[in-house]
Amino acid sequence: MAHHHNHSHDHNHSHGGHSHGIPADGNFGKAFGWGIGLNLVFVVAEAASGFWGNSAALLSDAGHNLSDVLSLALAWGAALLAKRQASARYTYGYKSATIQAALVNAALLYAALGFILWETIDHLRHPEPVNGKLVMLMAGAGIAVNGFTAWLFSSGQKGDVNVRGAYLHMLTDALVSVGVVVGGALVYFTNWLWLDPVISFLILSIIAYGSWGLLRETVQLSLQAVPDGIELPEVRQFLLDQPGVTQVHDLHVWPLSTQETALTVHLVRPATSEDNQFLNHLQVEMREHFNIGHITVQLEDTTSVPHEDGCHGCEAAQQSVAAAS
Numbered sequence: 626m627a628h629h630h631n632h633s634h635d636h637n638h639s640h641g642g643h644s645h646g647i648p649a650d651g652n653f654g655k656a657f658g659w660g661i662g663l664n665l666v667f668v669v670a671e672a673a674s675g676f677w678g679n680s681a682a683l684l685s686d687a688g689h690n691l692s693d694v695l696s697l698a699l700a701w702g703a704a705l706l707a708k709r710q711a712s713a714r715y716t717y718g719y720k721s722a723t724i725q726a727a728l729v730n731a732a733l734l735y736a737a738l739g740f741i742l743w744e745t746i747d748h749l750r751h752p753e754p755v756n757g758k759l760v761m762l763m764a765g766a767g768i769a770v771n772g773f774t775a776w777l778f779s780s781g782q783k784g785d786v787n788v789r790g791a792y793l794h795m796l797t798d799a800l801v802s803v804g805v806v807v808g809g810a811l812v813y814f815t816n817w818l819w820l821d822p823v824i825s826f827l828i829l830s831i832i833a834y835g836s837w838g839l840l841r842e843t844v845q846l847s848l849q850a851v852p853d854g855i856e857l858p859e860v861r862q863f864l865l866d867q868p869g870v871t872q873v874h875d876l877h878v879w880p881l882s883t884q885e886t887a888l889t890v891h892l893v894r895p896a897t898s899e900d901n902q903f904l905n906h907l908q909v910e911m912r913e914h915f916n917i918g919h920i921t922v923q924l925e926d927t928t929s930v931p932h933e934d935g936c937h938g939c940e941a942a943q944q945s946v947a948a949a950s
Contacts, residue, residue, distance in 0.1 A: 656777040657701040660795070664694045667770045674763045678756030681741075681748040681825035682805050683763055688737040689801060689832055690767065693794055695733050699726035707882055720882030724846045727883060731840040738833055745825040755821045757813025764809060767802030771795045797835070801828055849879040852886055855915050860888070863914060867907065869894035871927060878917065887919035896926040 668691045675683035703726035711718035775795035808824035811817065842853065851857050855878060864873045872893035881887050888911065897903075904922055911917045 654701070656774075657697055659777055660774040661694055661697050661701070663770050663774060664690055664697070667766065668694060671763050671767065674756075674759050678759040678763075679748070679821075680755050680760045680809075681745040681822045682808050682828065683760055684744050685741040685825040685828045685832075686764060686767060686801060686805050688741045689828060690771075690798060692730075692734045692737050692832070692836075693798060696730045696794065699730050702726065717881055720885055721880075723883040724843065724880065727839065727843040728847050731836060731843050734832070734836045735840070738829055738836075741825065742829060745822045745829065748822040748825070749819070752818035752822075755809075755812050755818060757809045760809030760821075761806050761813065764802045764805035767805070768799050771799035771802060775799060797831075801831065804828065846880045846883065851878045852880045855886065855917070860915060860917075863910075864890060864892060867892070867894075868903070869897070875923075881919060885919065886915075886917045887921075888917045889921040889923075891923045891925055893925045893927055895928075896924070900924060 668687050671683055671687035671690065674680070675687055700723075703723040706719040706722040709719050772795075775792055778792040778795065804824060804827065808820055812820050846852065857876070857878060860878060861873055861876055864870060864876070870892050873890060874893075875889065875891045877890070878886060878888045904924075907922060908920055911920050
């Protein structure tokens with residue numbers, strides 16, 4: 626699979642590619658383990674401090690970090706599942722687990738946001754003294770934990786768009802924690818209690834904005850929409866331009882997982898003895914141009930196809946190839 630990572634349109638994920646099945650076969654299994662463990666311990670500590678120190682900002686930061694633990698765990702689990710072999714019932718294997726994981730991820734993220742928003746509004750309505758020292762201490766620890774986790778993934782972020790997602794996510798968190806530290810300091814020195822919930826609102830809007838892309842894309846994937854980065858008219862035109870092809874119909878492109886794409890199509894062209902070479906060539910070209918790895922093509926001989934766009938003569942010239950990646 627490595628050879629098609631040089632294409633610019635390869636995975637083109639606009640939102641930092643959160644749970645896009647990070648390959649667990651790199652040594653990222655270890656990075657995941659550490660990242661998840663450290664962040665879990667930290668989330669518990671941070672949430673407890675948020676309740677105890679009356680800080681909405683700490684609570685929203687803890688919610689954010691919890692969403693990260695979930696996305697790391699889901700991405701890791703989905704990546705492991707995606708590697709399992711296909712079975713008689715799951716003929717595509719478990720690849721689409723990566724899509725479902727991303728969807729669950731996005732949903733959980735917004736659930737956490739709702740809870741924190743409620744807490745924050747509560748804090749705005751009844752400001753209580755915030756324990757500024759505790760806020761600074763916990764958020765400082767947050768910078769360290771997220772910075773370290775980002776560093777674990779930094780080696781792989783050049784070559785793999787998914788590891789890059791985990792890396793950017795952790796980096797953002799470290800920055801959010803910096804904001805909380807600054808806020809904690811301001812509350813501590815000025816005693817402006819309203820600052821804490823305001824910082825919480827800022828963090829919430831950053832998360833909501835950052836997660837919208839994830840939610841939109843995962844819903845598209847789960848509805849089997851054509852993946853981002855592939856333009857259907859281009860694929861259709863490309864197929865029409867192939868030698869001998871006079872008609873293209875029943876064209877479908879859909880995601881098998883967050884990384885793999887499938888295509889089925891009926892092509893009308895005169896039957897020749899070179900049909901197999903034509904199909905093999907098509908298979909290579911589709912992977913090269915569009916990063917579509919699983920194609921099934923049905924060729925229909927021009928003579929046996931009636932004029933209306935039906936497909937009665939299909940059986941006669943039915944030569945379909947399933948190209949496994």
